[in-house]
Amino acid sequence: MTRAWPAVMAAGLAVALSVPPLRSIIELSMAWHMVFQMPLLVAAGALAARVLPERGLPAKWGSFNVFGLTGFMAAQGIIAYWMLPSAIDRAVVNPGFDVFKLFTLFVSGVLLCDAFQRAPMALQLFFIGYWVSMMCWLGIYFATTDLRLCNAYSLESQIATGWCLLCLGLLLGMVWLGSAWQQALKNPAV
């Protein structure tokens, strides 16, 4: 039971950020919204999948998800969608849409945890490489453009978000490299 605590706490904090009084934090700061709450939701989904039987997915899912390819692709679609400035605006303005955000990003975390356990290194590298470069590029763009991309956030907030996103992208890359290194040590064949 104690194994479930990290998932419960991550999910609880992420959901609390969408509900008053903490909601004002994500309404005011794009960085807290995009670089803290959204990744936290994905992490909560992944942590939950680790402790659930069959990683919380239907037993038949495996035969539609060889090497985790379908799961990666679905998570990829969800994450790409939530990188759109217009989608971020909508989640701030429209509470119903915010619930949709909570749900889809959590599900993407579940799918990713499952996909990583099925995927060979080459496929993991492909998707991780894509996300790291996307986050770094988007981060640098957010931080350096003088165009305000979200109507819901100030330019200042957008610039801070850009740098945070860049850091998160680099961190993600390093964490994956670290775990890949460990696995390679255990099993030189991979």
Added chain:
Amino acid sequence: MPADRPSSRTPDLAVSDSRAQLAVDVASPAALIKTFAATTAVLVVALLVLMQATGGGQSFTTETLRRQHISRQAELIPAFDVTLGNGQRSTLKAVLAPGGKVWLVDFVYIRCQTLCLSLGSVYQQLQAQIEARGLQGKVGLLSISFDPANDSPAALADYAKRMGMNPQIWQIATLTQWQDRRRLLDAFGIMVLPAPLGEFEHNAALHVVSSDAMLTQIMDYADYEAALNMAASMAQAMPVAGRGPSAGVP
């Protein structure tokens, strides 16, 4: 061909027992075909959703989506009670209607020190061009304050004087009831954020509005000359009874 793949792949994937187990279970030819179908379906759905959300891959921000939407489908601006710079109470409809003019509408607040000042100068140039090209009867300028709590008629009148507004061309108005503020901003797609020093940060643009209160185009301040030309040609094309020589088009 894929029949012998599972066994040949298994040692590669044998990072831990559970991983090897997963790979053995799923990598049958049938599973590969199902995965291919599922991945393709997910990809198609994701692309459709993304295309839908970005107006066909063109608009990634709320602002560009809004502009794209309005230029395809004009929207009727609902009714509002407004107070003009001379203190006179009216409705937005009544302000827009006379003479079949096409209006360039923008949003301001009088205390604004940053963006609004540059917008003010754009409007001064527009006013000068309207005078120079003799478009007084065709194109009007309307600045609407979204800060009715602070912008009293006196403040509006003072602002009009500072900006050198010619009331025949350039009007300024604010909401009579501050409760209408949210509705007004939503109707035009403006989002206002509180900023330090009691200022506001907001998306700013030129809104082309016909005399029958249809919002037909939203354009950048930088393109103010194109906006003026568009408004002038719209006014030309509109058959309005009782307007002088330009009403000749059937």
